Amino acid sequence: MIEQLLTVLADGCFHSGQELGGQLGVSRSAIWKQMRQIEASGIEVYSVKGRGYRIPGGLDLLNKDAITEQLEASTLKQLGRVSLDLVIPSTNAKAMQSVYEDGHGSLYLTEQQTAGRGRRGRNWVSPFASNLCFSLTWQFSKGAAALEGLSLAVGVALIRGLRELDIPDVEVKWPNDLLWRGRKLAGVLLEMVGDASGECSVVIGVGLNVNMPRSSADEIDQPWTDLQEIAGQAPSRNTLIAVLMNSLVPVLEEFSEHGFAPLVEEWQQANAHRDQVVSLHIGRNSEQGVCRGVGPNGALLLEVDGSTREFHGGEVSVRLP
Structure with missing residues (x-):
């Protein structure tokens, strides 16, 4: 029911309790209880007597159909399962738990992470439906030694995608961060499962700041930025994840065959x-x-x-x- 409510309220307009109850087939009292749960998750809800409920600014919710419609055929061919949750502890944790069941090319998305991790165990701040948190599983056959430089290759792929969306001047910080004017825009977290000397799978986790609420700034312990600040208007998160996947998948295919060496010069050009x-x-x-x-x-x-x-x-x- 919460997912249905958020879908209706995503337009940022007022909706009465009676209207919402009619759409969902429940009482106004049930709607009120669900609204309290939504507020408890950190989402701001305006409630005005006689007008109803409204989420100021609306929500840019992820939608699997909207994402897959924008994926190139070659990207879709490499993807397996696409999983979308409202709230989970971590996309990387879910991917690690499901890697053998779901297999190669599984993409895990969520509107919010409650226990997202950056490098060296740092907390990754993830307000609801504000940023982009995703994990992709990818199988490699040459062992852990052949994975050197993978996080750098992912950084190159992300910059390519952002450039297609007219996001300029993004740089890489070794080994796994994206910066803009010295401030952190995105981070990459890799985790491996399987045979370190043969067949193995890597969970590629990415956190990208899209439209970070300024109320969350106190939780971040380093200089940061987001696409809203850089571009003036952040792109749709559905378009963003599709464009990034269209860039990431071919880079991973190239890396599987040739390693990081062909991407060195491109990385050097973006070296912060x-x-x-x-x-x-x-x-x-x-x-x-x-x-x-x-x-x-x-x-x-x-x-x-x-x-x-x-x-x-x-x-x-x-x-x-």
Whole structure:
């Protein structure tokens, strides 16, 4: 019933309790109770006597039909199940639980994550129907060693998609963030299941800020931005996920065959810290040097005392000193 109510209220207009009850086949009292649950989830609802209920600004709800209609035939061919939930703890967690049952190319979407995670266990803020949180499962046959650079390849694919939507100047921060003018726009979280030396599946989780309510800003512990700020008007989230999938799927196919090497130069062009002095924090240790981009295996190249050294994933982060 909540999903039906939200679909009606998504237009941002007033709807009376009697009207809503008639559409859903329930009493006005039942509608009132459902509205309390909607408010408890963090969605702002206006209630005006004589006019009814309204969600100010409306909602840009995800719709599987609207998404699949915009997917290219080659993308659809690679996708299996498309799952859409209103609220779940994490799309990555659901994908990890279902990876063997649902298989290759399964896409998991949700309007809200209650326990979304960023890198190193950080909380990923996810207000209802405001941003984009999705996970895609993808099968690889060459083992974990062949997955080096995968998060960087995903970043390249996301930038390609955003560029198609006229979102300019998005940059990559090694190894898995997208930035705009130094502020975080998106993050990528990869998790692997299966044989580390053979057949394995990777859950590719992406969180992208689309239209973040400013009331959620206090929950974010780093500089951030969203597509609403960048573009002035955020694209429809249904169009956004379709365009991103149309970019991501061919990149994953290419990566499966050739690894990250063919994408190195494209990543370098978007490198947010190219030729800048940066600090790398590895556990309690840190290194400082000049960022010289990445190698064909996705390792970060850092010039330290005149020599170039490689740094791989794990607990490495990059921050301007």
